[in-house]
Amino acid sequence: MDRANYTTVQGDTWDIIAYKQYGNESLFPLLINANPQHATKVRFDAGVTLFVPAAPEEISEDLPPWKR
Structure with a gap:
């Protein structure tokens, strides 16, 4: 995913936005750091524009450690 912006809808939370943007709610720290x-918001009002950094490349557990 390229860098982009996301405009919140009423009631969005960091984990919901991470799921919508990355398909993985556990990546919410990327959004908070960006x-x-x-950072202190728990629930967003509608219309807040957030920066969405590119998702990290997935690391396959099937690869040996020196290729991860």
Whole structure:
């Protein structure tokens, strides 16, 4: 995924946004780190624009450690 912006809808939370953008709610720290001005928010109002950094490349557990 390329870098992009996301505009919140009423009631969005960090994990919901991470799931919508990355398909994985556990990546929410990426969003918080990229948007420190909103780090204390728990639920968003509609219309907040957030920066969405590119998702990290997945590392296959099937690869030997030196190729991960």
